[in-house]
Amino acid sequence: MKLESRIPSGPIEKKWDNCRFDMKLVNPANKRKYSVIVVGTGLAGGAAAATLGELGYNVLCFSHHDSPRRAHSIAAQGGINAAKNYCNDGDSIYRLFYDTVKGGDFRAREANVYRLAQISVGIIDQCVAQGVPFAREYGGTLSNRSFGGAQVSRTFYARGQTGQQLLLGAYQALERQIDAGSVKMFTRREMLDLIVIDGVARGIVTRDMGTGKLEVTIADAVVLGTGGYGNVFYLSTNAKNSNATAIWRAYKRGAAFGNPCFTQIHPTCIPVSGDYQSKLTLMSESLRNDGRIWVPLKKGDARAADQIPEAERDYFLERRYPSFGNLVPRDVASRNAKMVCDEGRGVGPGGYGVYLDFADSIRRLGASTIRERYGNLFEMYDRITGEDPYSVPMRIYPAVHYTMGGLWVDYRLQSTIPGLFVIGEANFSDHGANRLGASALMQGLADGYFVLPYTIGDYLANTKLAKADESHVAAREALGNVENLTKKMLGIRGKRTVDSFHKELGKYMWEYCGMARTDKGLQFAMGKIAELREEYWKNVNILGSNEEINQSLERAGRVADFIELGELMCRDALERRESCGGHFREEWQTPEGEAQRDDENFSHAAAWLYQGDGKTPERLVEPLEFEYVHPSQRSYK
Amino acid sequence: MKITLHVWRQKDRNAQGKLVRYECPNVSEHMSFLEMLDVLNEDLTTKGEDPVAFEHDCREGICGSCGIVINGVAHGPMPGTTVCQLHMRHFKDGDELYLEPWRAKAFPVMKDLIVDRGAFDRIIAAGGYISVPAGSAPDGNAIPVPKEDSDRAMDAAQCIGCGACVAACPNASASLFTSAKISHLGLLPQGQPERYERALNMVQQMTIEEFGACGNIGECEAVCPKRISIENIARMHRDYMNGAFSARPNAEAGSAG
Ligand SMILES: Cc1cc2nc3c(=O)[nH]c(=O)nc-3n(C[C@H](O)[C@H](O)[C@H](O)COP(=O)(O)OP(=O)(O)OC[C@H]3O[C@@H](n4cnc5c(N)ncnc54)[C@H](O)[C@@H]3O)c2cc1C
Ligand code: SF4
Numbered sequence: 030m031k032l033e034s035r036i037p038s039g040p041i042e043k044k045w046d047n048c049r050f051d052m053k054l055v056n057p058a059n060k061r062k063y064s065v066i067v068v069g070t071g072l073a074g075g076a077a078a079a080t081l082g083e084l085g086y087n088v089l090c091f092s093h094h095d096s097p098r099r100a101h102s103i104a105a106q107g108g109i110n111a112a113k114n115y116c117n118d119g120d121s122i123y124r125l126f127y128d129t130v131k132g133g134d135f136r137a138r139e140a141n142v143y144r145l146a147q148i149s150v151g152i153i154d155q156c157v158a159q160g161v162p163f164a165r166e167y168g169g170t171l172s173n174r175s176f177g178g179a180q181v182s183r184t185f186y187a188r189g190q191t192g193q194q195l196l197l198g199a200y201q202a203l204e205r206q207i208d209a210g211s212v213k214m215f216t217r218r219e220m221l222d223l224i225v226i227d228g229v230a231r232g233i234v235t236r237d238m239g240t241g242k243l244e245v246t247i248a249d250a251v252v253l254g255t256g257g258y259g260n261v262f263y264l265s266t267n268a269k270n271s272n273a274t275a276i277w278r279a280y281k282r283g284a285a286f287g288n289p290c291f292t293q294i295h296p297t298c299i300p301v302s303g304d305y306q307s308k309l310t311l312m313s314e315s316l317r318n319d320g321r322i323w324v325p326l327k328k329g330d331a332r333a334a335d336q337i338p339e340a341e342r343d344y345f346l347e348r349r350y351p352s353f354g355n356l357v358p359r360d361v362a363s364r365n366a367k368m369v370c371d372e373g374r375g376v377g378p379g380g381y382g383v384y385l386d387f388a389d390s391i392r393r394l395g396a397s398t399i400r401e402r403y404g405n406l407f408e409m410y411d412r413i414t415g416e417d418p419y420s421v422p423m424r425i426y427p428a429v430h431y432t433m434g435g436l437w438v439d440y441r442l443q444s445t446i447p448g449l450f451v452i453g454e455a456n457f458s459d460h461g462a463n464r465l466g467a468s469a470l471m472q473g474l475a476d477g478y479f480v481l482p483y484t485i486g487d488y489l490a491n492t493k494l495a496k497a498d499e500s501h502v503a504a505r506e507a508l509g510n511v512e513n514l515t516k517k518m519l520g521i522r523g524k525r526t527v528d529s530f531h532k533e534l535g536k537y538m539w540e541y542c543g544m545a546r547t548d549k550g551l552q553f554a555m556g557k558i559a560e561l562r563e564e565y566w567k568n569v570n571i572l573g574s575n576e577e578i579n580q581s582l583e584r585a586g587r588v589a590d591f592i593e594l595g596e597l598m599c600r601d602a603l604e605r606r607e608s609c610g611g612h613f614r615e616e617w618q619t620p621e622g623e624a625q626r627d628d629e630n631f632s633h634a635a636a637w638l639y640q641g642d643g644k645t646p647e648r649l650v651e652p653l654e655f656e657y658v659h660p661s662q663r664s665y666k
Numbered sequence: 667m668k669i670t671l672h673v674w675r676q677k678d679r680n681a682q683g684k685l686v687r688y689e690c691p692n693v694s695e696h697m698s699f700l701e702m703l704d705v706l707n708e709d710l711t712t713k714g715e716d717p718v719a720f721e722h723d724c725r726e727g728i729c730g731s732c733g734i735v736i737n738g739v740a741h742g743p744m745p746g747t748t749v750c751q752l753h754m755r756h757f758k759d760g761d762e763l764y765l766e767p768w769r770a771k772a773f774p775v776m777k778d779l780i781v782d783r784g785a786f787d788r789i790i791a792a793g794g795y796i797s798v799p800a801g802s803a804p805d806g807n808a809i810p811v812p813k814e815d816s817d818r819a820m821d822a823a824q825c826i827g828c829g830a831c832v833a834a835c836p837n838a839s840a841s842l843f844t845s846a847k848i849s850h851l852g853l854l855p856q857g858q859p860e861r862y863e864r865a866l867n868m869v870q871q872m873t874i875e876e877f878g879a880c881g882n883i884g885e886c887e888a889v890c891p892k893r894i895s896i897e898n899i900a901r902m903h904r905d906y907m908n909g910a911f912s913a914r915p916n917a918e919a920g921s922a923g
């Protein structure tokens with residue numbers, strides 16, 4: 030198979046226009062005759078389902094949550110980027126495009142990123158009109174702030190709850206369509222398989238999580254907006270129920286998986302406090318504007334922070350990166366924190382933490398200014414750790430936060446299975462090897478409100494689909510597949526809980542496929558994960574039955590998929606013999622210890638095609654061409 | 667520390683439920699409340715007993731999934747805090763805690779501590795939105811919004827839809843939740859065209875869902891993890907009255923021939 034990216038012709042600023050003009054339209058009266066399945070109601074899925082409903086399609090929308098409003102997008106804090114240039118500080122579509130391609134360390138498709146920057150402008154308009162209460166200036170205009178990786182202020186925000194407000198906007202638009210009857214909503218339904226008929230995606234198998242009933246739904250196209258897979262690491266900033274099952278099962282039906290090893294590790298999260306730890310909490314990146322990061326100079330220095338004199342502290346980011354200091358990009362900050370902790374200089378219980386110290390800023394600006402800027406974050410920190418950051422430095426450590434990888438899609442967001450579209454964090458598209466802050470929300474909404482609704486119309490208008498229903502052999506095969514899997518899992522009754530497997534997987538992933546990766550480590554991890562997988566299918570203990578609410582069973586399917594995905598991530602990391610963005614291979618670094626790209630051999634996206642259980646998947650390659658932004662070595666010294 | 671739990675166990679919607687006693691012998695003060703339940707569930711599973719079902723997701727106090735009544739208080743003893751953000755350092759060694767689901771006719775129990783809050787979605791669907799299809803919006807700065815209005819709208823918009831207000835209300839009224847949305851949209855210029863009709867439709871839906879009437883008791887505000895103010899309820903009543911008086915059949919569109 031060859032990957033066809035279908036990038037439209039013409040100069041970059043005209044590509045999206047050209048593409049829209051070339052696309053066939055569906056006659057408004059005919060839209061009702063097409064049914065579209067949308068899985069997921071986050072920013073991407075929620076926006077897509079609402080918009081398709083507004084356009085007149087017959088939409089069937091699914092979520093494993095009890096309400097569409099609970100999708101994990103709700104937790105995004107910081108903000109959303111848009112090239113509005115409201116601050117008159119020299120921003121433009123081109124600059125947002127440039128920053129995103131560079132921030133992604135030249136591993137994203139230029140045409141997609143440009144379109145994203147173009148569309149960003151309309152997203153803000155749409156959200157304001159929906160009633161999203163963005164922060165405002167006293168004159169009544171919208172307020173902006175700056176974010177990592179950019180020199181302009183282009184981030185729109187709603188206090189520390191931007192994701193919540195954007196999602197509620199999409200959710201309300203969706204509920205309006207549900208009320209109007211154009212969208213049929215299925216909550217507490219988990220997609221467990223994709224139905225492919227004559228080579229095209231035509232339906233899904235879901236489990237009703239309230240009753241256990243397995244259901245088949247057939248439609249004319251399928252859209253997945255099912256979010257990221259950061260929970261493969263067990264501990265991450267993702268919500269507990271975020272999972273990879275929908276995209277993983279689609280992968281097994283032939284959708285290629287793009288750049289699975291590209292994960293983002295966020296530098297400022299609250300460190301692990303004990304082995305009961307269930308998730309990690311993000312502390313906004315904005316804290317690095319006023320906090321100074323340091324560790325003791327001496328190994329194993331057990332003194333309290335205020336007992337360590339200035340001369341015995343190492344402000345390692347300021348020392349190594351004098352021009353960016355504490356504001357280096359996420360991947361660089363994370364890697365350096367790991368380095369000093371590995372040297373034995375970490376702080377706090379377990380030694381995996383560094384200080385983020387506000388003492389200097391408080392002295393300089395006064396506690397009340399700091400409270401005004403970060404009050405709610407300090408309160409959250411205090412609530413979780415029981416420590417007061419106004420008087421003792423915060424302890425932070427990097428944590429898994431976002432997955433740039435995901436199902437491979439072409440310019441029109443279609444996967445390698447015709448009729449299967451993938452949007453939001455679930456696809457691999459726009460962020461290359463590292464995502465800039467405040468750009469995931471932008472991408473999710475761009476995909477959902479403004480890209481997919483056009484491209485899916487073109488697909489439907491150009492495709493003749495055979496009649497099919499639940500009794501089709503492919504549908505029955507998929508249903509049988511899920512039934513067997515469920516029976517098999519429930520029949521094991523082994524000795525270990527699902528979570529114990531998940532935690533063990535997380536340890537291997539974090540250790541060997543986390544912030545620093547090596548050939549040897551990755552091979553070792555793949556061996557361990559294969560053993561874990563084997564043990565899983567012999568020794569996992571899932572109580573209860575299918576015909577009830579069974580949270581262990583829900584988790585069991587997801588963990589089984591994570592184990593397989595973890596192996597693929599290691600394989601991808603192993604094959605990418607270079608360092609770029611969040612993917613740091615110790616063998617490829619500059620003499621100063623920075624990521625060393627290999628553009629000659631790896632200026633491409635890798636997409637893995639499933640070949641059957643136990644077989645090595647095929648590695649497909651989409652070459653990346655940079656016509657506009659010339660690849661350079663990122664330097665933050 | 668050692669904590670004794672009495673947890674509401676109920677197999678499904680139709681089963682009889684009862685409180686069951688569990689001992690948690692090794693609770694760390696740094697654990698969150700839900701992490702204590704995680705550990706309990708790991709132990710139960712290992713012993714071959716059905717783990718306790720409870721709803722949760724973000725564990726950061728924002729998704730609104732979690733919700734447990736602890737010793738009679740929705741979300742437990744810490745004000746402004748969801749149960750997922752409640753830490754065990756606020757309890758003492760030897761404490762005995764009673765854990766129950768939200769109790770309201772409109773929120774049927776599905777299993778153990780999980781209830782069905784679908785009624786909230788239907789209240790939003792009845793009018794909790796601004797009708798603006800994708801693509802039809804003017805420039806974001808076209809309508810200036812006074813900062814104060816925007817801030818007050820945001821105060822109301824912070825509601826996470828957890829349902830604690832209903833659980834705490836002796837009448838199981840959904841007024842705080844519904845009024846928060848009516849205020850959020852009604853305080854903004856974008857929300858004016860549909861303002862009164864919205865209030866009318868949402869309040870009517872609240873009644874259809876069999877939530878009780880508001881008796882101005884204020885328990886809702888006391889337990890609300892987002893500190894949504896009961897002032898919103900007064901605003902809802904005003905907008906509702908306005909809507910009820912001006913309600914008339916929709917004017918026919920495009921009849922000019
Ligand atoms: C703590 C945190 C803070 C963040 N802050 C920011 C920020 O400030 N700015 C920014 O730009 N980005 C931020 N991000 C990233 C951003 O929030 C996410 O990338 C984005 O919201 C993902 O949206 P989505 O629509 O793709 O997926 P999600 O919002 O995760 O939605 C997934 C949906 O799919 C459904 N689903 C999943 N699997 C299945 C299945 N098998 N069956 C049925 N339904 C399923 C779920 O129910 C849900 O509705 C943050 C992320 C985190 C974790
Ligand atoms: S008003 Fe408060 S208690 Fe009620 S649903 Fe909203 S956040 Fe929860």
Ligand code: FES
Nearest residue numbers: 723725730732750
């Ligand atoms: S789990 Fe999300 S609010 Fe508690």
